[in-house]
Amino acid sequence: MDRSTYGWGGVSTGTPAYTFAPTSVRDLKQIFSSGEHKSFLGRGLGRSYGDCALNTDGALIDCRFLNRLLSFDPETGILKCEAGVSILNVNRLLSTTGWMLPVVPGTQWVTIGGAIANDVHGKNHVQEGCFGAHLIALKLARSNGEVFDCSLESNNELFAATIGGLGLTGLILSAKLQLRRIQSLTMKARRIPFDQLSTLFSLADEHFEAWEYHSVWLDPATGCRKGHYIMANHSQRQGNLTWPAKRRIRFGVMAGFPSDLPGRLVMKTGNLWYRRGIRSGAQETTADAVLYPLDRLPDWNALFGKPGFFQHQSVLPTAVAESALDELLSVIETSGQRVLLAVGKWFGPRSSPGLMSFPVPGFSIALDLANHGTKTHKLLDTLDGVVADCGGKLYPAKDARMSPTLFTSGYPKLEQFTQQHDPLFASDFWRRMEQSG
Amino acid sequence: MKRPIKAALVFGATSAIATAYCRILASRGAVLHLVGRDHDALQNLAGDLDLRGATKVSVAVADLCDTEQHKKLVTEGWESLGEPDLALLAHATLxxxxxxxxxxxxxxxxxxxxxxxxxxxxxxxxxxxxxQHSGCLAAISSVAGDRGRPSNYIYGATKAGLSCYLGGLQHRLAATGVRVLDLRLGPVDTPMTAGLSKGLLWSTPERVAHAMDGKLARHHGTVYLPAYWRPIMGVVRVLPDILVQRLGI
Structure with missing residues (x-):
């Protein structure tokens, strides 16, 4: 029987010695005190692309069933919930009250615990910062059975280490979050095609003030030199607050398929459709379409079958962003390999309380690449070189192969973080970083 | 007789399937009395159901293996709900x-x-x-009880016993207006099955709860959830012994 657990990209796998799904703190303490397990790691909905949520030969704590909302105050917009609650459920259940999460990643299938552990960012980072910037408090269980209430005021070192801490400081049990007010789920969006990278950067400067959400789609068929700049704002007029129930197309069946061809075809069609179908100029759209464009195909990763795929998400510091991006794209061009999907976002100056938070001010580019073995690994290593040279860093949530050196150079507060690390918590990612780091 | 479920007594309420079903009832403003083993988990669930629209949620903490307490628990259930429309038994281990x-x-x-x-x-x-001459009595059983198979006959035997008992009870109460349901579930992705690898036929607590909701309002007797398990188990029941042994199912 195959009990392996996969990263979202399908490249990393790891079979835990034991999988356990607690529904209470009591269950959890029992497992911690049993003394039977050499390491622990929490896992949510498994959207980390690489090995961040894998714990080979250790105990994997499936947090999906710690999924209860604890309290919500419609006056202040403060939500308390268990860590396994998904962003989808928060959206669905609370949007009608006129509140939503201020920062969301590109998919709703992420748990609150996962959003904290990776200190996720959204398309509105310039304005709102990271997920952790809106976190008021969290409850953390350590492997010695202790439970800590952490916030900026109490146990603040543990609080800072847990935000973006990749689940290594203990198991996040629950969180207290500040939501934001919305008038409706309608959004006003504007898309501007551009045909060279310099235009892209000047467009950004021009529109930062007036628009909240910014993202960039680069067209792989043009070597990612052309694309669309997409901006959006919440509508200020009162309107529909009910999240739409959309038909979703499922591909779970394809998970073991021997080839990644279906995935490459779907990506190609997607890019083509994007290139042709989109008008420029302001238009009314839904929050769903702006924030979670890929959620219509919930398990699209399965289309890449057994080979899987990589995503290389880096952040390039503002001052050198344009030249570094140009260099990344040139490297890919010379390699002869084709990017499946290229998406960009901007990070602003708002800092997160998290010690290991990914964003620094600059441009963040996510490049999806098919897995062609050594050839692809070589290309990714070269890309890493460009990122390191410009003072950038990679996002662990997306990584399956970065070197410990690049990790250490990108995360200067690593040493401070290590002091808060729960000695019995570990992941495949962490062991990989420790190997020669 | 179709009667919407407005007051429900749920044993093993923090189990994933019971929780998912309670959430459906809560969204319609039901009154719920939850019985479970863990105080904190029950309190959290009560808060969750309250936020989702339940009219009133009360809880009772008990180890359901201790049969001595059952009388008290049932009495408490009636005290807090008046006349419940449903009693659901959802506790089990694998x-x-x-x-x-x-x-x-x-x-x-x-x-x-x-x-x-x-x-x-x-x-x-x-x-x-x-x-009371009304109400619905339902328990979660399993397709594992349909035939003794080498892969799970111990668990299967407990569920076969439960299903047989429910069948008899259904006939005994048929004339009283009380409906009895034997909910035979296929494998579901829950904490109980955390260590097992999941295949194509697996379901989720939400899907099963949704299907259960359709059945609990008016059906009685044996219900397979999801419904595709009825034909599958029809076949499994008549498989020749030699095949069951060869397949090791």
């Missing part, structure tokens, strides 16, 4: 087939949790509902 084969103690624990405890509760609940 145990380990391979360990159980050589460990009688483990088998006995499984029988205690999955069979003795629900039968004790069903006895009390059936009599209460009979006096």
């Amino acid at each position: 145990g380990s087939q391979s360990e159980g084969e050589t460990d009688w103690k483990q088998q006995r624990t499984l029988i205690q949790t999955n069979l003795i405890s629900p039968l004790s509760l069903l006895t009390l609940l059936a009599n209460r509902f009979e006096q």
Whole structure:
């Protein structure tokens, strides 16, 4: 029987010695005190692309069933919930009250615990910062059975280490979050095609003030030199607050398929459709379409079958962003390999309380690449070189192969973080970083 | 007779399937009385159901293996709900087939949790509902009870016993207006099955709860959830012995 657990990209796998799904703190303490397990790691909905949520030969704590909302105050917009609650459920259940999460990643299938552990960012980072910037408090269980209430005021070192801490400081049990007010789920969006990278950067400067959400789609068929700049704002007029129930197309069946061809075809069609179908100029759209464009195909990763795929998400510091991006794209061009999907976002100056938070001010580019073995690994290593040279860093949530050196150079507060690390918590990612780091 | 479920008494409420079903009831403003083992988990669930629209949620903490407490628990349920429309039994453990084969103690624990405890509760609940002349009595059983198979016959035996008991109860109460449902579930992705690899036929607590909701409002008798398990188990029941042994299912 195959009990392996996969990263979202399908490249990393790891079979835990034991999988356990607690529904209470009591269950959890029992497992911690049993003394039977050499390491622990929490896992949510498994959207980390690489090995961040894998714990080979250790105990994997499936947090999906710690999924209860604890309290919500419609006056202040403060939500308390268990860590396994998904962003989808928060959206669905609370949007009608006129509140939503201020920062969301590109998919709703992420748990609150996962959003904290990776200190996720959204398309509105310039304005709102990271997920952790809106976190008021969290409850953390350590492997010695202790439970800590952490916030900026109490146990603040543990609080800072847990935000973006990749689940290594203990198991996040629950969180207290500040939501934001919305008038409706309608959004006003504007898309501007551009045909060279310099235009892209000047467009950004021009529109930062007036628009909240910014993202960039680069067209792989043009070597990612052309694309669309997409901006959006919440509508200020009162309107529909009910999240739409959309038909979703499922591909779970394809998970073991021997080839990644279906995935490459779907990506190609997607890019083509994007290139042709989109008008420029302001238009009314839904929050769903702006924030979670890929959620219509919930398990699209399965289309890449057994080979899987990589995503290389880096952040390039503002001052050198344009030249570094140009260099990344040139490297890919010379390699002869084709990017499946290229998406960009901007990070602003708002800092997160998290010690290991990914964003620094600059441009963040996510490049999806098919897995062609050594050839692809070589290309990714070269890309890493460009990122390191410009003072950038990679996002662990997306990584399956970065070197410990690049990790250490990108995360200067690593040493401070290590002091808060729960000695019995570990992941495949962490062991990989420790190997020669 | 179709009667919307407005007041429900749920045993093993923090189990994933019961929780998912309670959420459906809560969204319609039902009154709920939850019985479970863990105080904190029950309190959290009560808060969750309250936020989702339940009219009133009360909780009782108990180890359901302790049959001595059952009378008190049932009485409390009636006290807080008035006349419940539904009593649902959702507590069970899976145990380990391979360990159980050589460990009688483990088998006995499984029988205690999955069979003795629900039968004790069903006895009390059936009599209460009979006096009330209305209501729905449902318990979560399993397709594992449909045929003894080498992969899970210990768990299967407890569920076969439960299903047989529910069948008899259904006929006994048929004339009283009380409906009895034997909910035979296929494998579901829940904490109980955390260590197992999941295949194509697996379902989720939400999907099962949704299907259950359609059945609990008006059906009686044996219900397969999801419905595709009825034809599948129809085949499994008549498979020649030699095939069951060869397939090791």
